[in-house]
Amino acid sequence: MNHPVFAELIEAARDAHKRLPQLAAFCDFPDDLTEAPVVQRHFPCAQLMEADPVLHDPAMDPLAKAFLAGSPHAHWRDTYAGTDIGQDFMDRFGCYCLIGPGGAYRSKQMLGFVVYMPAKLWYPWHHHPAEELYTVLHGEAEFLREGEPSETLQAGESSFHASNQPHAMETHDHPVVAYVIWRNRFETDPALTERDIAAQ
Numbered sequence: 001m002n003h004p005v006f007a008e009l010i011e012a013a014r015d016a017h018k019r020l021p022q023l024a025a026f027c028d029f030p031d032d033l034t035e036a037p038v039v040q041r042h043f044p045c046a047q048l049m050e051a052d053p054v055l056h057d058p059a060m061d062p063l064a065k066a067f068l069a070g071s072p073h074a075h076w077r078d079t080y081a082g083t084d085i086g087q088d089f090m091d092r093f094g095c096y097c098l099i100g101p102g103g104a105y106r107s108k109q110m111l112g113f114v115v116y117m118p119a120k121l122w123y124p125w126h127h128h129p130a131e132e133l134y135t136v137l138h139g140e141a142e143f144l145r146e147g148e149p150s151e152t153l154q155a156g157e158s159s160f161h162a163s164n165q166p167h168a169m170e171t172h173d174h175p176v177v178a179y180v181i182w183r184n185r186f187e188t189d190p191a192l193t194e195r196d197i198a199a200q
Contacts, residue, residue: 002038003073005066006104012066013098013112016135016179022158026133027183030099030107038104043076045094049116054139054175061155064137064177067098067114075102077113079189085124092121100186111182116175117141123169125193129185132161134169134178141176144168166193 010033017029049055050071055064074096081090093116097103100111111130117123125144134143135158143159144150146166153159161167163185 002035002104003070005070005073006038006098009066009070009098010105012063013179016061016063020135020156022133022135023179023181026131026160026181027110030109032107032109033099033105034107036104036106038073038075038102040073041075041102042072043078043094044091045116046071046074046076046096048092048118049094049177052116052118052175055177057138060177061137063179067137067177067179070098071096077102080192083192085192089121089123092118093123095180100182109183111186113180115178115180117169117171118175119171119173121171125166125168126190127164127166127193128182128190129163129188130182131163131184133181134159134161135180137177137179139171139174139176141174141178142170142172144170 014029017023049068055068077095079095095113095115097111097113099105099107100113136153136155138155140152140154142150142152144167145161151159
């Protein structure tokens, strides 16, 4: 049986879809959720998130608080293991599913997960078939999308990534916690984009 924190976390996600209009516009909250066992897996990025003083702000979004509470019990992902992305990124970039592989719930309608990046981290250009919506829950980050100007987004703001649209992300003086949801063709993991978008 999974830790009770995940039941609280799924309700926080459900509530976020009701109160943040961009989430509801992107996709309905799943009505086909099934529970799945979580095999706890902890990486250095999880320890960074749990210890980050910026994330212990009482005013932080309730969903961010719930993801922080779930961190010690979650199955943290190593999506880019085996690539040349570098150990520093692997140690500091954090991601775990709530709805999807390794998460406490499964759905055929969407994936939902948290992304955490500490200050001063570059997430290189990457792409995937799924359409994606990043919604910043706490902190801020610069979002880059191929063919569009970069944007620095703060809590409550979102960035949409079309299918296979290369995109990247960078934190500067602040960390970021984002709620990320995928729809359509979400069976394929992200892949690093080989060409240098910034040089085009």
